[in-house]
Amino acid sequence: MIRFVVRLAAAAAALLACGLARGQEIDADILKAQAGTYLFAPQDGRAGCRMTLETGTAIGGYSLSGQESCTKPLPALAESYAWNFDGNGGLILIDAMRKVIARFVENEGSPMKTEDEIPLLLISAPESVDRLPTFRSLAGTWTMQRPGGENLCSVTLDGTVDTDGHAPLSLSRDCAANVAGLKLAVWNIEGFGLTLMSHDGSSLSFDMRPDGNFDKSSEEGGKPLSLVRH
Structure with a gap:
């Protein structure tokens, strides 16, 4: 059964903030816990796309794959090159120039989502589902x-x-x-x-x-x- 997953507890988020502030590497267990394949989808029920957050390093953060699936539904995300933690328990996607494309904010007990007028959610989802229910x-x-x-x-x-x-x-x-x-x-x-x-x-x-x-x-x-x- 599928439930949204908030993978970073408050203690882990604090550790991340300290590590990022000091330029240190993220703890391997925290990185592994966040890695995985997620649906990135608008809250209003429009189609989204899937990308995999990987544990390998990339310029500006960590590698990801599946960007091509975003070309049609969410073209801005198709430019994603890497992902990283933002130091506050959230997560960012960046392009090849290290520009932040999307910032997903931690919401206790809820999926991470952007603060846009129509938020994008980062969420675990059934494989055959490409959008959020409304x-x-x-x-x-x-x-x-x-x-x-x-x-x-x-x-x-x-x-x-x-x-x-x-x-x-x-x-x-x-x-x-x-x-x-x-x-x-x-x-x-x-x-x-x-x-x-x-x-x-x-x-x-x-x-x-x-x-x-x-x-x-x-x-x-x-x-x-x-x-x-x-």
Whole structure:
């Protein structure tokens, strides 16, 4: 299951800041933890591209690959030559002249993203997915079911977002008692995570699968559960 990953804890971020300020090399474990293939995608749901942050050195930072995948969806990122830490727990992409192309800021508990009017997110993603889900793209009716196919409830997600960043949902009248008892009323998304919530603190969190459906987050515990689009 896919969840966004914030790989640098506060202590690690402080270490990075000290190391960068002194011109020292980054600790190998921190570098390895951040390296990997990520989706770089606009928050508004437009197509993004994948690049791999590597551990090899390059002028101005560390090597990366996959820039060619950005040529059409995000041409500015296609000019990326290297990546590096910014000393504040964030990450930068630079071109061959060491000019910063994009700066991704650390957000505790959330994916790194730029501070542009329409932010770009740096996020782990299912291999077949090239864009972030949005309230509009997920709006509609879904079936909550067990892996074997037992249907527990129909869930209709409304795409109208309120000032708190939530949107309403409704449950079918034939929901299983354990689902109905949660009194789920609103939902939100963050990265590839979908959360259904009540107004009194109950919630269910799901992670997007490569096929666009969702499985209950492993952090939830209990029996497996899926949300499958009608």
